Amino acid sequence: MAKQRVVVVGNGMVGHKFIDTIIGAPEANNFEVVTFSAEPRLAYDRVQLSSYFSGASAEQLMLTSEGYYDEKGVKYVLNEKVVEIDRAAKKVVTASGREESYDTLILATGSYPFVPPIPGNDGEHCLVYRTIEDLEAITASAQSSKVGVVVGGGLLGLEAANALKCLGLETHVVEFAPRLMAVQLDEGGGALLRRKIEDLGVSVHTQKATTEIVAGENCRYRMNFADGSHLETDLILFSAGIRPEDTLARQAELTVGERGGIVVDNQCKTSDNNIYAIGECALWGGKIFGLVAPGYSMAKVAAGSICGKSDEFVGADMSTKLKLLGVDVASIGDAHGLTPGSLSYTYTDDVEQVYKRLIVSADRKKLVGAVLVGEVEAYGNLLQLVLNDMDLPESPEALILPSIDGSASSGLGVDALPETAVICSCYDVTKGQIEQAVAGGATDMAAIKAMTKASTGCGGCAALAKQVLDASLLSLGYEVNTDICEHFAHTRQELADIVRVKKIKTFDQLLEEHGKGHGCDICKPAVGSILASFWNDYVLSDDNIGLQDTNDIYLGNMQKDGTYSVVPRIAGGEITPEKLIVIGEVAKEFNLYTKITGGQRIDLFGAQLHELPLIWEKLVAAGFETGHAYGKSVRTVKSCVGSTWCRYGVDDSVGLAIDIENRYKGLRSPHKLKFAVSGCTRECAEAQCKDVGIIATENGWNLYVCGNGGMRPRHADLFATDLDTETLIKYIDRFLMFYIRTADRLQRTSVWLENLQGGLDYLKKVVIDDALNIGAELEAEMAANIGNYQCEWKTTLESPERLKRFNHFINSDQKDSNLAFVLERGQRRPATKEERENKVTLIELVD
Amino acid sequence: MSDNWITVCNDSDLTPGTGLCALIGEEQVAVFKIKKTSELFAVSNYDPIGEANVLARGMTGSIGDALVVASPLYKQHFNLATGECLEKPDVSVKTYPVRKNGDVIEVQSVA
Numbered sequence: 001m002a003k004q005r006v007v008v009v010g011n012g013m014v015g016h017k018f019i020d021t022i023i024g025a026p027e028a029n030n031f032e033v034v035t036f037s038a039e040p041r042l043a044y045d046r047v048q049l050s051s052y053f054s055g056a057s058a059e060q061l062m063l064t065s066e067g068y069y070d071e072k073g074v075k076y077v078l079n080e081k082v083v084e085i086d087r088a089a090k091k092v093v094t095a096s097g098r099e100e101s102y103d104t105l106i107l108a109t110g111s112y113p114f115v116p117p118i119p120g121n122d123g124e125h126c127l128v129y130r131t132i133e134d135l136e137a138i139t140a141s142a143q144s145s146k147v148g149v150v151v152g153g154g155l156l157g158l159e160a161a162n163a164l165k166c167l168g169l170e171t172h173v174v175e176f177a178p179r180l181m182a183v184q185l186d187e188g189g190g191a192l193l194r195r196k197i198e199d200l201g202v203s204v205h206t207q208k209a210t211t212e213i214v215a216g217e218n219c220r221y222r223m224n225f226a227d228g229s230h231l232e233t234d235l236i237l238f239s240a241g242i243r244p245e246d247t248l249a250r251q252a253e254l255t256v257g258e259r260g261g262i263v264v265d266n267q268c269k270t271s272d273n274n275i276y277a278i279g280e281c282a283l284w285g286g287k288i289f290g291l292v293a294p295g296y297s298m299a300k301v302a303a304g305s306i307c308g309k310s311d312e313f314v315g316a317d318m319s320t321k322l323k324l325l326g327v328d329v330a331s332i333g334d335a336h337g338l339t340p341g342s343l344s345y346t347y348t349d350d351v352e353q354v355y356k357r358l359i360v361s362a363d364r365k366k367l368v369g370a371v372l373v374g375e376v377e378a379y380g381n382l383l384q385l386v387l388n389d390m391d392l393p394e395s396p397e398a399l400i401l402p403s404i405d406g407s408a409s410s411g412l413g414v415d416a417l418p419e420t421a422v423i424c425s426c427y428d429v430t431k432g433q434i435e436q437a438v439a440g441g442a443t444d445m446a447a448i449k450a451m452t453k454a455s456t457g458c459g460g461c462a463a464l465a466k467q468v469l470d471a472s473l474l475s476l477g478y479e480v481n482t483d484i485c486e487h488f489a490h491t492r493q494e495l496a497d498i499v500r501v502k503k504i505k506t507f508d509q510l511l512e513e514h515g516k517g518h519g520c521d522i523c524k525p526a527v528g529s530i531l532a533s534f535w536n537d538y539v540l541s542d543d544n545i546g547l548q549d550t551n552d553i554y555l556g557n558m559q560k561d562g563t564y565s566v567v568p569r570i571a572g573g574e575i576t577p578e579k580l581i582v583i584g585e586v587a588k589e590f591n592l593y594t595k596i597t598g599g600q601r602i603d604l605f606g607a608q609l610h611e612l613p614l615i616w617e618k619l620v621a622a623g624f625e626t627g628h629a630y631g632k633s634v635r636t637v638k639s640c641v642g643s644t645w646c647r648y649g650v651d652d653s654v655g656l657a658i659d660i661e662n663r664y665k666g667l668r669s670p671h672k673l674k675f676a677v678s679g680c681t682r683e684c685a686e687a688q689c690k691d692v693g694i695i696a697t698e699n700g701w702n703l704y705v706c707g708n709g710g711m712r713p714r715h716a717d718l719f720a721t722d723l724d725t726e727t728l729i730k731y732i733d734r735f736l737m738f739y740i741r742t743a744d745r746l747q748r749t750s751v752w753l754e755n756l757q758g759g760l761d762y763l764k765k766v767v768i769d770d771a772l773n774i775g776a777e778l779e780a781e782m783a784a785n786i787g788n789y790q791c792e793w794k795t796t797l798e799s800p801e802r803l804k805r806f807n808h809f810i811n812s813d814q815k816d817s818n819l820a821f822v823l824e825r826g827q828r829r830p831a832t833k834e835e836r837e838n839k840v841t842l843i844e845l846v847d
Numbered sequence: 848m849s850d851n852w853i854t855v856c857n858d859s860d861l862t863p864g865t866g867l868c869a870l871i872g873e874e875q876v877a878v879f880k881i882k883k884t885s886e887l888f889a890v891s892n893y894d895p896i897g898e899a900n901v902l903a904r905g906m907t908g909s910i911g912d913a914l915v916v917a918s919p920l921y922k923q924h925f926n927l928a929t930g931e932c933l934e935k936p937d938v939s940v941k942t943y944p945v946r947k948n949g950d951v952i953e954v955q956s957v958a
Contacts, residue, residue: 486910508882518883520908521917521924546864546882550904550919553865558919562899805867808900810856810878812870816900818893833898 004124005104006306007092008035009082009248014279014295015108016043016063017136021303023072031306033074035098036092038081039131042066047292050159052135054168055695055702055718057681061132080318085252087272104274104306107249107262108299111242111280111290116151120213125220126236126548129160138237142167145234147219151175151210152240153180158324160239161202165325172203172231174223176240179206184320184331188346189371192355196327198375203741205645242743244281244288257283266312270304276302289316293425298771317387321372321379330376332387334359334369342368345397349374356400358382365391372400375813380423380464388421414467423468424461431468438472445469446754462759484524484745488515492670492745496530500781505535506543525549526745529632532668533740534781536788538795539631539668540802551630553794554806556612561830563820564612566592566604567629568619569665572639572657572677573600582622591843593827598709599636599674601627604826608815613806616793625791628666632746634673638686639660642679642696651696653679656725660694663729666789667736670743670752688716691749697721701728705763708750717760720768732780734767737778851956858950866916868892868903871956876943877903878952879927881915886914889945889954893895894918895938902940 005422006022008015019033037043044061052061069076077098084093113128113531115121125141128134142148148164150157153175164171173180179190180197194204209226216222219232244261255263255271261283268276268284279295280288289295294316304311321330337344341362348355352374359369367385378399385392393399419432429452437451445462448469449455455462482491488511490498495510504510507527511519519527526549532539539545539552551557556564568583583602587594590611592604607615616626629635637660640646642653657677667673676687677694686709687693693704699722707716720731743752754764763769796802808816820831821843828843835842855869855878864882868875875892892900897920905916910933915924924933925940932938944955 021922119934131848487908518881518907518909518914521906521922523908524908545862546907547907553904558901558904560899560920562901562904562920702920740879804860808868809870809875810860810867811854814870816875819902 002304003032004030004103005101005103006031006033006104006106007100008033008106008108009092010108010110010245010279010281011035011037011039011043011076011078011272012108012110012279013046013063013292014110014299015106017296018106018108018278018299019074019109020064020067020304021300022307023074025303025307027307034077034102035069035074036077036080036094036100038079038435039133040079041132042069042076042078044132046130048167049129049132049135050162051137051718052132053163054721055639055681055697058132082248083251085248085275087252087275090274101544102274104276106269106278106302107275107281108279109248109277109281111288113238113242114241115238115239116210118210118213120221121236121238123213123221123236126213126238128238129156129163135163138163138235139167141235142169144168145220147172147233148235148237149223149231149233150237150239152238153177153204153206153239154183154239155181155320155322155324156242157239158197160237161197162325164235164237165200165202169235170203171201172205172233173197174210174225174231175206176209177203177206180204181324181329181331183595184335184371185329185373186336186357186371188348189329189331189335189355189373192348192353192373193324193327193329196353200327202325231735242280242290244283246281249277249281257286260796261288264298264313264712266301266314267305267310268298268313269305276305278302281737284313285315286422287315289318291316291318291320294318296428303688317383319383320384321376328372328374328376330370330372330379331782332379332383334365335371337369339368345400347397347400349402358396358400360396364396367396368393370400371696376528377463380461384417384421384464386685388418390416411741414464414471417468424452424454426461427453427456429465434465434468435472438469438476442469444475444755446751449754461751463757484526485520487511487517487519487523492526492530492747493742496533496741499527499530500534505531505537506509507531508538508543522745525552525632526670528552529668529670530740532633533785536666536668536785538790539792541795545794549630554609554612555616555626555630555796556607557630559830562816563605563819563830564609565629566612566615567597567601567620567627568624569627569661570601571661571665572637572654574639574654574658579622579624582619582624586618589618590615591828593829597629597636598638600638601636603629606821606830608808609805610807610815613797613803617797620791620794620797625665626793630665631668632671634661634664634667634675635724636674638674638676638690640677640679640682640684641675646679648682649679649696650698651679651701653677653685653694653696656694656701657685660729660732663786664732664736666792667740667785668749669736669740671746671748673749689713690716692735694728700724703728703731706749706753712750714750714754719760719764730775731767733782734770734775734778735763737781738763738766738774741778824841852946852948852953853955853956854948854951856952858952860949861952866903866905866907869901869954871943871954874956875900875903876954877905877916878945878954879903879907881907881914887944887945887947887952888914888916890916890925890927890930891941891943893940894920894923894935895940896923896932896935897921 019159043063081095082092082097116814148169149172150161153173161173212224216232218232223231248261249262262277264277264282278298301311301313319332337359342359345358354374357371370382421431442448455465483489524547595603597603637657639653639657643649675692676685676690678685678687679696689707689709693716695702701723702721703719704716708714820827822831863880866879873924877892879888892902905919914927930939930942
């Protein structure tokens with residue numbers, strides 16, 4: 001059977017979702033998919049467009065890649081606008097005259113920004129905000145502008161205002177309606193949002209109808225308003241709503257709505273049986289859906305339909321929760337209380353700047369809508385009440401009142417939710433699916449995310465998903481045991497708190513007062529690390545030595561044959577030729593296998609116990625310090641060469657890397673920590689896969705956190721932008737100490753963040769806003785730690801008693817007779833079992 | 848050399864909570880001193896799973912009632928009293944009598 005040809009016009013978020021769905025369907029082989037995009041690139045995340053201005057690149061916004069489409073056999077044509085549909089011949093024609101026949105045609109043409117018909121609206125610096133090209137134009141224009149105006153105070157308008165603010169312009173928002181976000185917010189919510197935004201330095205002008213745009217006196221333009229007032233500006237961004245892009249449908253004489261939009265049925269079919277329309281270009285039930293989630297639903301319905309399924313699009317909930325200019329805003333259901341007879345509860349807090357309003361049905365049994373500004377924690381619970389038509393609790397006001405005595409607010413428990421309740425609306429994950437994942441072996445949030453994708457989109461459902469996880473673990477009879485091991489009925493975090501608060505200095509004291517038995521290889525190193533993090537005493541003191549893994553005891557990394565590797569610190573990867581020669585000489589003298597590490601330093605392998613002090617004596621004498629490669633501690637700060645040499649560098653990445661490495665060297669932590677500093681956005685130091693990554697920008701440093709390479713790669717999150725060095729260090733101090741206080745044993749920062757309730761936003765609150773009021777404490781702890789730094793090798797070499805340990809036998813000078821090496825590529829390595837047995841040429845070890 | 852008790856080191860050489868390795872004839876013996884009780888144990892230094900002479904550099908502790916040493920290579924636990932591997936009961940290490948005699952530690956050669 002010949003394949004059905006499916007042509008998708010438009011490769012935006014929804015067009016791509018359709019393609020992704022169809023190529024992932026069991027029937028995928030029945031179809032040949034071709035897609036056209038008028039833009040120069042494949043689908044990208046338009047929702048996150050404003051992150052382009054806080055450092056994200058076009059690349060990072062991509063939702064797919066040419067490689068992926070190639071691999072899946074999807075044909076794509078970029079920069080090619082479809083201008084005509086020939087319904088009789090079942091083909092489409094592009095602007096350049098290219099023709100493509102179809103069996104099924106999918107129109108995913110999206111929308112275009114509405115530009116009000118104001119005289120003068122076509123100036124060179126009058127722009128819109130929808131595509132990456134628009135962003136590039138805005139950036140270019142901003143360079144020659146001081147003042148920017150956004151026309152439109154809706155959701156998109158405020159996003160655009162954020163962009164102008166990020167670009168450093170004096171920013172104004174001009175809105176026709178009496179309040180901001182008039183569609184989603186009521187009067188009280190809109191008023192508070194305005195106050196908050198004005199506090200951020202954005203001027204808001206409501207009830208302004210622009211009559212004309214003329215040349216300005218002090219700025220490029222002057223906007224004249226109907227009430228006689230005016231505003232001068234250099235740049236105007238129109239963001240006054242969207243209009244469905246239905247030109248193609250009109251040309252093809254498909255049925256369109258009176259005010260635009262391609263009319264579709266429940267299967268997203270247009271008036272032509274072979275043509276579907278999905279996303280913002282489609283008109284369903286007289287409505288255009290300008291959010292991505294309903295567009296995704298339509299894409300799935302249309303894909304299902306051509307695969308022979310009969311799923312239906314039945315409208316969509318338009319509730320939203322988002323952060324606009326840093327202000328949390330949420331709107332659910334009937335936010336304006338238009339439901340006949342509806343009543344409302346309102347909570348206003350002028351001090352904390354919080355506004356919450358519930359709209360309930362006339363019989364007070366159901367929630368019909370809600371508005372939240374400034375504090376949106378209740379969003380998840382409230383949305384579930386509306387979506388699942390659940391009965392309200394006895395006192396609905398408790399849903400929005402703050403908890404007075406610190407007890408959890410009396411929200412509804414997750415047990416009350418039906419199986420079908422959608423927890424994650426980005427990926428359409430239900431409570432039932434999360435429960436299944438738990439039954440299938442997922443026991444933490446990281447596993448839930450991997451198995452269901454829940455909480456991996458906007459992350460807004462993380463708290464709720466965690467509650468479902470915990471509840472189902474309990475109901476499955478899992479004892480959610482978070483004890484570190486059998487010797488302590490505490491988590492690592494609790495042990496860290498106990499050590500810190502009670503100022504416990506030894507493992508024995510902790511075991512005596514809070515544990516039982518003798519301890520083990522789980523709790524001993526964990527406690528050893530905690531003691532070192534807070535008190536930073538010599539790790540090989542009599543009290544501490546028994547707590548350390550062999551690597552820490554011998555200050556080297558044990559290899560498979562019981563020998564050690566030696567890694568001197570080379571801060572920032574910068575090393576003088578003299579020091580490089582010393583390393584070479586030491587390696588040669590002790591016949592050590594030599595390899596460059598990923599952290600820009602040099603690893604010397606094959607050292608026997610008795611050689612370690614001899615090796616380190618030479619290294620310390622030459623000015624080297626231990627590199628802590630053996631510890632769960634700060635390892636390296638990788639850097640690119642930066643502005644000192646590089647033509648592109650904008651700041652001194654090497655200098656900062658060295659300072660940071662010297663600041664945090666030796667810091668013991670729940671797991672190893674890797675840093676990097678890049679001197680420009682080319683990112684040669686790969687800072688975005690590090691626990692702490694720093695990238696130089698024209699305006700300061702951008703800080704990334706919780707990235708990881710290795711076993712489970714994770715892209716770091718952008719934490720703060722354009723920092724001066726002092727603030728940067730302050731944030732890193734706080735971040736590291738907060739991690740050390742709260743992480744589980746052997747939990748890298750990436751997994752820690754994924755399991756941290758409240759996620760990145762919460763972390764920002766703690767570190768940047770100091771919401772827990774512990775900032776000074778964290779900094780003081782770090783300062784104390786830094787003050788107690790010592791090179792453990794230097795200390796060890798100074799004590800003949802300690803050096804006694806560095807011998808294979810306590811009662812003999814003989815070496816370990818079991819060691820055997822062979823020569824490979826000019827260096828020695830441990831012999832394999834086979835090589836030993838076959839007695840291939842082994843190397844004689846000489847002292 | 849009555850009963851083959853061999854002096855390996857001064858008692859003060861063995862820090863409580865750690866181990867060290869002694870050469871007894873041709874055999875490598877790991878000697879441990881338990882932190883809480885100062886009890887002594889001796890087992891073969893050879894880790895039969897990691898196939899290297901490393902057990903003296905392992906960490907001691909308890910699992911249930913058993914006092915154990917964890918291999919520094921792959922972290923299996925060996926019962927210090929019996930030599931049995933807790934994770935792989937078919938694997939075990941040789942144990943040796945060990946005692947404190949005055950100021951020194953002695954291991955009995957049981958070859």
